[in-house]
Every structure is written in structure tokens, then in C-alpha cells.
Amino acid sequence: MSVKPEERTAEVNPDLVAQRDRLLEKFTIMQADLGGAFYEMAIRDHVRMDVLTRKAAELQRVDAELLAAERMLELLE
């Protein structure tokens, strides 16, 4: 029985895997919120670029954390 690499990583560092999953979920929700907010502003002809840029910056920070977690897991595998 061969063990998948993901299962092997979870055995090695389960906390890091859980953190990666939380960041992934957060990033997905924030990205959907950014797109939804822009859609709402556009259909009401009330686009606030400063607000969207601020939300995009928060999303970028989460994206960087997620990328770091995934790199760490790749190194541990």
C-alpha cells in the first residue's frame, strides 16, 4: 500500500497542514468578496477604487501567507 504525499505530510506536521487549509479557505472567501463588492459597485455605478484597493491589499497579504505555508509543506515532503 503506497501512501500519498499529502497523507505523509499530514503525518509529519499536522499543524502546518491545518494552517494551510485555514488560509486557503480565507483566501477563497476574500477573493469572492472582492469580486462581489466590485460587481455591486459597478451595477450601481458607484465604484470606490480606494475601498477595492484596500480589500485587494488584504487579500494579497493572505495570499502571501498561503504561499509561504505551501512552500513550507513542499520542503517537508
Added chain:
Amino acid sequence: MNSPTQYEPCEECGAPLDPLQRYCVECAARRGNGANPSSKYFAAMSKRARRPMARPAAKSAPGSRAAAVGFFALLPIAVAIGVVVGRSGSDGGENEALLEALRNQNAAVASTPAAGAATTAAGTKKGKAKQGDKAATKGDGKVVAKTSNGTVHQVTGFKPSAQKTAEDTKLVEGNVEQTGSTYIKAQQNLPDVIVVGGDPDSAPAAPTAGNQP
């Protein structure tokens, strides 16, 4: 007069929100009324991901089940074929010949067979049968009665000729070797009186149950 539309304030910035509005256009905050389809989708996906994987139902081995059904369906057919083959292969046509002989045999045939049948091969024509009766009468002694099945001769005090003794002895010795339909035909053609000559101790052994047809 139209009543003014009711606007709910944004939870983050207090800006008025339309009932169909999903995000605040002032601060981009998501509205928490559950009207956002993407929120519903992510909630459903999250629940599905946290639910333990349902173990797939064990298959009920369709091959073995079909084999069992086929076995019980074919069992009576196989038994019927076995019975038919056993009946047809074990005794062949000998049973039919025996049944045919028993049907044709009359009650008195054991005591009064047509004597002419022994001497004539065909034995079917009446003239030949009468000739046989005469011949039997000459060599077989006193006639007691004449029936439709043949002539009955008296056994008591009968003195057979040497030729009669030799012929009957040969006939009996030949009967021992006969089996099946040949034996049945030979039995039907026996005369009513049979003389067996020779030494009783040197007679051939009587047929056992296994040798009888």
C-alpha cells in the same frame, strides 16, 4: 402618496443598503443576511468537506449471486435430463422386447405352446402350424387336448424316442446360453413336453439371477 423605501444601514459604516444589495458600495463589507449565493455555496462546500467520508456500500458480489440463482434454476432441468438418460441408456430395447413378448403371450402358453413353431421358422401360417401339430403328435405321445394355443400331450407314461430326447436336450442346453430377446423368442417356441436326457450330474449350472433377462 408612496411610502418611502426602507433602507437597512450597513453594519460596518452605516450607509443605507438596498434590500437586494449584497455588498456595501461604501466600504465593500459583505451583508450578513444570507442572500449572497457565493456564501451559500461556500457554506455547503465547507460542510461537505468536514463530513467524514461515507464508506461505499460493500458490493454484494453479483457474480456469485447470479451463479447461485443459475444453479437453482438449472438443477431441476439437470435432474430431468439425468432421469431420461438413465432410463434410455440402462436397458436399451430389451425391456421393450420383454414387454412386447408379455403382451403377446397368453396364459396357457407355458403349458401348451404351439409345437409347430419350434419346428418351423416362421410359424405364422395355419397350414404349417397344423403340420407341426401332426409332427408333434407323432413323436410326443398321447394327445390330451387341443386348444387354440396348441396340442396338449400327456406326460405320464410317456416314453420319448432317442431322437426326441436328443433334440430336447440340445434345445435346453442352448437355452442356457440365450439372453435378452433371443431368450424370449426361444421360450415362446418351446414344445409342451421337453425331454432332457443325459446324466443329471453333468447338466450345466442353472442361470443365476444376474444372468436372467
